[in-house]
Amino acid sequence: MNFKSDSLTQSMNDDVRDYVAHLQLHMSLQSRNLLPSMNQVQDSRDNLLYQTQATIEKYTSRELA
Known part of the structure; x- marks a missing residue:
């Protein structure tokens, strides 16, 4: 392969x-909109659902950084 295609x-x-x-x-x-707020838990x-979502968001934001 040449440099341009690489x-x-x-x-x-x-x-x-x-x-x-x-x-x-x-x-x-967007999935946060489907979860109850912490005040209503x-x-x-x-x-458990709220904590799981928060953990997933934490890991996702760290991968993007």
Whole structure:
């Protein structure tokens, strides 16, 4: 392969990686709308769901940084 095709391939890979990272962040933020707020959490299942979502968002934000 020549330098131009390697550069183009790397550029496309970077674009796809950025797109996937933004999509993951968007999906994570949208899923927050489906969860009860912490003020309304009364059930242990709701509490577990909220904590799990917060953990996933933490890991996702660290991967994007």
